[in-house]
Amino acid sequence: MQIQLKQLCLQYDCEGRKSDVLQDIDLQIGRGEFIGIMGRTGCGKTSLVQLMAGLLTPTSGQVLIDGEDINSRHYDKTILRGKLGYVFQYPEYQLFETTVYRDVAFALKYSKLSKKEVEARVRQALEDMGFDFAAIREESPLALSGGEKRRVAIAGVLAAQPEILILDEPIAGLDPQARDAFLKLLKKLHAQGTTILMISHNADALADCAHRLIVINDGKKALDGTVEEVFSHEEVLSQMHLDVSFASRMSKKLALPHSVTYEAFVQNLKAKLGGDAQ
């Protein structure tokens, strides 16, 4: 197991009152998994992944990464920073350098890479995020549109080539083309062995790339299974404010075999209508 959460609880202090944000979360995440995390606004998704990344300390319970308790006094957090990449929900806040190049290169500052290697990584990450490297490198990050800023911020995390990639609503704000290109990139990274956890409200995107879905509701783990399994509980999800993917919803309404991705749905529909026509 690469990431293990044991009886994890988190409370926030709110004007003296304690509120339970996460309760008794037990979770095991294997190396190389691609996990989607869903849940209504405010249910605790961001808090959950911040705990995994060591950005928050649990009220009780443990977070183990590669078997080590990251909140133990003896744990060296620089190890974590080396293997885990974290894209914030509003990553554009993390942009502070004077040029896009320097911003993306920032994560590599303390690496032992040569200048040339750094440049190659920065170029790759920016091109992966759909930018023309020469055109964007000297831009000020502040002079970019909302979606462009987000893509630069993601490039900054990708450049470090983390083993574990945690993404908090990374596709909100990306245009459809940028979004699809990004999902493709995530699939490639996953195929190369990266462990990926992605929070998203976009059921279609999760169906497209995640293998396992974890649904958080009211601070607890509500559902955990393959995308097919989780999306077969359409009613339950809808009570939790969530939608299944277009394909899942439509295949049910049309009494087609259950599919969660758009491509599979269209195939099934073609077979049905093509067959009917003959």
Place this chain on the structure above:
Amino acid sequence: MIQAQNVGFAYETDEGLRRVLHEVTLSIQSGEMIAVLGQNGCGKSTFARLCNALLPMQEGKLTVAGFDTSDKKMTFELRRVCGMVFQNPDNQFVSSVVQEEVAFGPENYEVPRQDIGAIVKAALHQVALDGFEHRAPYTLSGGQKQRLAIAGVLALSPKVIIFDEATAMLDPMCRREVLAMMKKLQAQGHTIVMITHYVEEAVLADRVALMQDGKILAFGTAREILCDKEKMDAAKLLMPHAARVYYDLLAEGITLPMCPLTEEELLEAICRFN
């Protein structure tokens, strides 16, 4: 309600001027709900910022609710009649308590003190944040912040409300609530402009503007624009799922009786095909 005539805009950067809007001309009627779609960086937010004078006019003419946006003396009044909910709500919070955040606008515009309490309560209720009056905005989750930002704008009941990706971080249910609220505000006479990357949301608009590289590529009813593969391809956008199914079947020689815009229409079209 919004009249744009040959509006152009260039940002000043270290490497000189960067033109991002070219001769934008469009006319939005009072009480309409408009969706603006386009790729990252095509100029949507820039146009929105010109509408309430967050950016200074450079070229062409833009009037909003009768105010000329280049008239600096009227900027304060203009911002009251043209409210804006931004892509990232944290950028517009000024207070450390939710109810003060919502009261900020009315106070700024010298609404009588005794009315403000009721206004704040109503605005928070409209976005389902009852009970959050005393929370600090920074303790809210992403989606809750978006709703607070909307409440802050509603407190001034502006004629025009521009939503710049205001639903981007919301769960599907909250998103529907906010969209229903946009519809409700429209029914009450507000003019609504929503900038979005969710083409399924644009379906709800009366008319849709497609932008590309700082130009208006097309402007027409949701059906005219969103079901037009050529136009959507040209703007490098995707059609709604239902319309995509229509074209994907068409490519296989299966012709549905009509190009559907919504899931309901798709079901109907398939039904009629059988």
